[in-house]
Ligand SMILES: Nc1ncnc2c1ncn2[C@@H]1O[C@H](COP(=O)(O)OP(=O)(O)OP(=O)(O)O)[C@@H](O)[C@H]1O
């Protein structure tokens with residue numbers, strides 16, 4: 294009797310629409326079928342990165358600020374961008390958020406090209422940005438500041454709910470309290486923002502970014518001017534956002550203590566180009582990095 298392994302897949306091969314080649318044994322056909330199924334599964338599970346920056350360039354007049362910059366950030370991952378003053382870090386954030394258009398190259402958010410889209414449409418793709426100077430309302434309390442994005446941004450929310458309450462108001466109050474807890478600000482609930490320490494203001498702004506449903510956080514020097522303890526608190530918060538809340542985080546930072554604390558991959562940019570990337574240990578030993586950046590930063 295003909296064995297299963299050796300029998301030709303002659304029936305399938307007679308069908309001109311069959312994917313199975315004529316002359317295969319059943320064993321080969323099974324292997325091919327399994328490989329095709331696996332490939333389809335891999336394609337389905339392979340999601341585009343949170344952010345892709347591909348050959349992006351930007352000049353102001355004759356000044357080339359970004360020069361074919363290329364890197365990507367996976368979903369739920371964190372990368373830190375280091376580089377000397379004026380090397381184009383904030384300009385990169387301006388391009389990612391649509392504040393400025395790139396001259397050349399492509400920026401993709403979860404696989405979708407966003408080049409040329411206005412900032413409000415890019416923001417709807419879950420991109421939020423923390424500026425070098427915190428964007429908070431100094432005359433309001435901590436809780437009131439947080440209510441601004443919650444009320445303005447949530448589905449079914451709006452000024453009417455803010456004024457008259459309802460289910461949306463209850464959900465917002467719960468979310469507000471969660472975010473205050475996450476950012477270590479619960480005890481500052483009623484404190485006017487003018488009375489907060491510098492590090493607390495920065496954490497409040499991060500809480501306000503989280504209040505808008507976001508997948509990709511862009512943080513521009515979140516620890517500028519902070520004490521060592523405040524810097525550590527922000528580092529812990531940012532790591533939790535990645536590990537416990539699945540956020541992709543791109544951080545611009547000069548503070549080497551903070552960068553070490555984050556323990557994430559680093560991209561070193563000089564004159565609008567990536568000159569090195571890898572772990573803190575790798576880039577801090579890189580001769581090009583020492584010559585053009587760390588030599589001055591340390
Ligand atoms: N809108 C603009 N128009 C003209 N020049 C600009 C503009 N934005 C940035 N620049 C210039 O581009 C260069 C890069 O600026 P950018 O703010 O991106 O640097 P950076 O790496 O963020 O520096 P820092 O570490 O000081 O924050 C600087 O020379 C700056 O003056």
Ligand SMILES: [Mg+2]
Nearest residue numbers: 382383384425
């Ligand atoms: Mg900057």
